[in-house]
Amino acid sequence: MHFTTSPLGLMLPLLTLATSSPIGDNIANTLLAQAPPEANAHLVSVKYSGSGCPQGSASTSSYDSSRISFPTISASIGPNVPQSGQRDNCLMMISISCDAGWKFTVKPGTSLTVGLNLKDGVTGSYFTQYYMAGAAGESTATVRYDFSGPRTESVTVADPAPNKDYPSSRCGGGIMNVDRTVAVTRGSSSSPVGSLEVCGDAGRNANFMPLGALQWDRC
DSSP states (O other): EEEETTTTTEEEEEEEOTTHHHHHHHHHHTTTTTTTHHHHHHHHEEESTTTTOOOOOOOOOOSSSSEOHHHHHHHETTTTTOOGGGGGEEEEEEEEOOOOEEEEOOOOOOOEOOOOOOOOOOEEEEEEEEEETSSSSEEEEEEEEEESSSEEEEEEEEOOSSSOOOBOTTTTTTEEEEEEEEEOOTTTTOOOOOEEEEEETTTOOOOBBOOOOOEEEOE
């Protein structure tokens, strides 16, 4: 088990997926699908941690084995819900090496389905932070969606979303961090009841990582 510091400054235990496992192979095949042969790209490791992705909970979608899912990433609020249940988080760290003349970044174009059941006045939030450990400046791109009740429906959110300035790795590769959080708060409600759940991509049960191939550029 390894430890890292999240953007919030918390020490998190990290569970590693073996890159030689079926899940690791599927992630590598997807993320590196558009890597130029001369980039010599390799998946070094995949690690994850958080209340929404406990140890050993990662699995591949039954519809598409290149997509990663966890049993549930959700948040709720109500009379019998502890405060800790109002927020859920999962951090995934993907380490990739490549030739020194190449770098990579996030490529937009995928989406997820979020299930909403928010009573009047209750608010729900979904956001993902993308950042590259060790990259110059370590800039962060955030994809965020906020919802207000009353609202009971499933909505599609683009994530990674277009028109964002996503950080690039350093030349030779780096560690891409994908930090997803969902939260439900009382908002203006005096008797708050509600929930928000990441259901997957178009119902395909891949609620964390329907990421497509990465984008590659010369240094």
